[in-house]
Amino acid sequence: MATASNEVHHPVDPGISKLQFAPFSSALDAGFWHELTQKKLNEYRLDETPKVIKGYYYNGDPLGLPARLTLEFSAFDMNASIPARCCPAFGTLYNTNTFETFKSCDKKSLLEKEANEIWESIKSGAALENPMLLNRFLLLTFAIQALQKAYDELCQKEGVTALPYFLIKYHDNSVVISLLKKWDGFFQDQGGKVTVGVYDPCNLSHYPGWPLRNFLILAAHKWGSILQSVEVICFRDRTMQGVRDITHSIIFEIKLPERVLGPGCPKAVGWEKNPKGGMGPRMVNLSECMDPKRLAESSVDLNLKLMCWRLVPTLDLEKIVSAKCLLLGAGTLGCSVARTLMGWGVRKITFVDNAKISYSNPVRQPLYEFEDCLSGGKPKALAAADRLQKIFPGVSSEGYNMSIPMPGHPVNFSEVTMAQARKDVAKLEALIDAHDVVFLLMDTRESRWLPAVIAASKRKLVINAALGFDTFVVMRHGLKKPKQQESGDSCLNNASGSSDLLGSSLFSNIPGYKLGCYFCNDVVAPGDSTRDRTLDQQCTVSRPGLAMIAGALAVELMVSVLQHPEGGYAVASSSDDRMNEPPTSLGLVPHQIRGFLSRFDNVLPVSLAFDKCTACSMKVLDQYEREGFNFLAKVFNSSHSFLEDLTGLTLLHQETQAAEIWDMSDDETV
Template sequence: MDALRFVPFSSAPKVAFWQAVAERKLRDWRLDDAPRPARGFYWAGGGARLVLDGASLRDGAAPPGATALAGRVTVVNTLEAFRRVDKAALLRRAGDALAAAVDDGAALADPARLAPFEVVAFADLKRHAYVYWFAFPALVLRPAAAATRGAPAPLDDALGAAAARALLAAAAEPGAPLAFAWTGASRAPLREAAGGDVFCVLDPAAAGAPGWPARNLLWLLARRFPERRAFRIALLRGRGGCVVEARVAGGAAADVAVVGWEANASGRMAPRSADLAPLADPGALATAAAALNLELMRWRLLPGLDVEKLAATRVLLLGAGTLGCAVARSLVAWGVTRVTLVDGGTVAYSNPARQWLYTVDDAKAQAPKAAAAAAALRRIAPGSAAAPPAFVGKKLTIAMPGHALPAAGTPAGDAADAEVHALDALVADADCVFLLTDTRESRWLPTVVAAARGTLLVNVALGLDTFVVQRHGHGGNGLGCYFCGDVAAPTNSTRDRTLDQQCTVSRPGLAPAAAALAVELLVALLHHPREGAAPADPATPPGAPLPGNRPLGLVPHSIRGFLTHYATVLPTTPAFDRCAACAPAVVAAYRDRGVALVRDVGADPGLLERLSGLADLKGAVDGAAWAEADEF
């Protein structure tokens, strides 16, 4: 008699499985390299392939017609750790667990326990490459089982046509176990089997010798029926099957021997590898690469980093110039892709050198800045298009005090009114507004609208070598806006100015530094328990303890930077009840009158001083000064 041979499983992990491994490693497992439960699937008669797919790391129903097997996946953190894994010890432990499941009856109650698997892997998440090794533990009979016939007999020949049809029908029923006993007329659980029954297994092999599950089933039978010397095993392979007659020399030995590491594609006992980079969409690769730095922060340094909140944050950029381009790039680096850019201008030849989202071709085409910037961001982060609205550009002119709007009722006037309404809607829909415009008066209407709508607003303004980053107070924290330190309403600042006075002239390194700090302030606020309504933190010396609940550091009211001294200070400005932009009277007037107020202020910026109470305050101060002078 010849030794009975078995067809080992061949691993077939799909791309979706490795993608699921990468996602779980990045987001959940991180540095924890403990074994994780997994499920593999095979189809009876399908060729002894164990398939792992995107569903293998979560619970759920098996694919139609498939048999599910339980296994474990161990993803280590370095290639060196993969090499150091004691493969022999791992397989021995798996074999001991399998033998214990046979002895304590667990495998009798759940025959799928007879076909476990182990996967050890290293995931290089930067290169989308994986090194892995599968093991399919199989218990060894000593001496080996022998086949009493030269070849398995067809089911019809071995059992009779009627019994064969009944058996195949029973095996095809939903919920049929991997192995069971056949009494000649019905299916019985293994735990109720008698030695004379036909033992059946849903066999993965397509033809010929039995597949790997039959090997462990035979070990179970030898252990359970030590007095028996021969067993008939029906190999059920989809719509057909065969019966093999196996002879054993005696019960399974007390000492457990186990084999099962899979050979690689060359037939050597060595790991396999998978390189997914050439198979992936470039946009998906770019998205994964952009997320990698954020996820790695959570592994050790910032476990409280809320990447999902950042991705869901809706940001409005008012101004797509030097500051707008720098803020947009920093937002993308933080995983913020729901960005709307607003600008009324077109790309000029002076822009590309300082405004990184534009090219000379954009200037040649006189492309609208907002649309061109959004298109550039989509090229930088193409995978973000899967989560609209990502990177939207809108051409819009912001109404300003001292800049009269076209006459109401005319086509130009109607268009101007529509732009005011559009700005209001954009601010109301945003979680945060970055105010990045060139002039003081262009900051007035967005500041008023943000106050009226309760939207967080971050102002960034530049001088030659100084900058200010300031968040608008809301939610009752009493913090002032950009205009709260002024005693004059904004008006037309570009009238009778030379070119250097009309442009924002600043040192090239200033805008990127200010933009970076503005985005970092937003991210810190999003991680504060009160988010945008957080009170101002005072300056704290480097190295000193931070207040509680500050995973990303302080949340100051404003940051003032001085490039000449490479220094910053963190002043706090309280809200001014007669501010020309956020005073209660101004905000209430905007809520009540809307476009009508904007029109009136455009024609007469002095209205703001009268409305807010600044005019009365200045009059009282002037009167007091004259009274004091009269005393002398």
């Protein structure tokens, strides 16, 4: 019960340890305050009667977080659904109109009232029928939103965006605000009570900012002889997750000195300390600030830091900025991904592509211009890297004009061809090894196979983006466990090793190392998808905006993964998680994003790794790691049956065909 002690003492054996309980930590979402504001202004108004509200607590937070009782925007809707794996808790909201009423509330009596409600449900047996009655809570609030509204109205009347100091009084269950110069007569009906607001830039929860200091000198000088104390509201106007929030404001009372200040100027303080800790002058070198490149870097950094300061204080920018990204493909997707990466401040971007810029490219691929198409066209990878340097000199960009060997595209025609393929494979391995994130942004399915295998072997995060005409898929590949942790279960199938995950038809709570790759949903090995196609048929034909959408989502998925404490091993979010509390400050961390532009709709499917996958299965990775290029050459020079035989897909096809024949024979006998 709410009134019970948090310790239980054994009456007989004093050696038995005490039973202790971890109390709830209240977690009031910004959406709750926003909804309360709307309710107060449009529905409750001056009504102070108690209101029933609903919260929930979650059994699945990471280690170290306190047990939280959460209230969000849906707290006022008794019929609203509760997020998955959460227990509801009902309570009472006491919202007062004035701070005086808030302070005068008998908080002990309110707590005892809620405790009696719990006790009555225990005695009556109602708690047996509805155990949620055991977890009642109360919330006592002061309607500071009225202060916000009055402050905004005064600022608008005075034609200013903010007032540094203002007078406050509570009158007829409302808040009245006035200018500092209207002091005389303003507090006549307050019984000697004086409340002053200070526009406070300080972020410390228990201390006011510097602007209050000189105001107190003013108050002591002007009114010290008639005032004993002043109530101060440090008004803190913040924006949290896109919602205005003044609940960080602090209220306290200050006792003024008994004697009036003398005519002389009080002692001045305020010199900042230099790097040595002394009060000497601080030297500032402005030479770097005059360098345009330095100015550009500072501006880019400021854009990102504003996100932290204003919206997402927990954002770890260093994890994003320091990520070294390898873009395989410098076409429509590659250009969009590169621009979004630069927007996030990523400093290391490398392109790999073997195509040249054609006349149709610049209108869809924003890193190229018409002049890049002349004289046969510049190599895309080199031109893209050069353009990034021109857009933002702070980025380190490189381009490699090279081909990626592919299944179904033989390389055994000559020693020269084989040597070049070996060289390309070695270079690709070195590039993947030197980067943290690999983006697969190529035109064909088979061109993604080799980097998918290498990245899986090297335990690199892979982000894949592929386009249709009006559909796209963006996904992260499952990140294999380090070899010393594998224990033989890195790639699971749907029949063995994953039975613990199949209890849900939605495959919920799949960790990153059990997620599938781009090839896991296929039951055929990659082959030459461009054979017997004309040149125009080999081009990807998509709606013009699709690549920008998919490219941006690919980068945002990477950022969300990097912000998760477990990185690439993060549990995959699905469409069902959209109403749940997100795992990171940026939101969900899905496995796949499949978009349908014709419906302007996205879904977030999750799929398991496939033990017969032709790219990430252990059979393929073991062969690659043991034989290296010799194994890859067999894949390049053989038909798709080689990989299917190796992984067991051939046998799976045969078993499926046999089952179909058996079903047909059964039908014929019926």
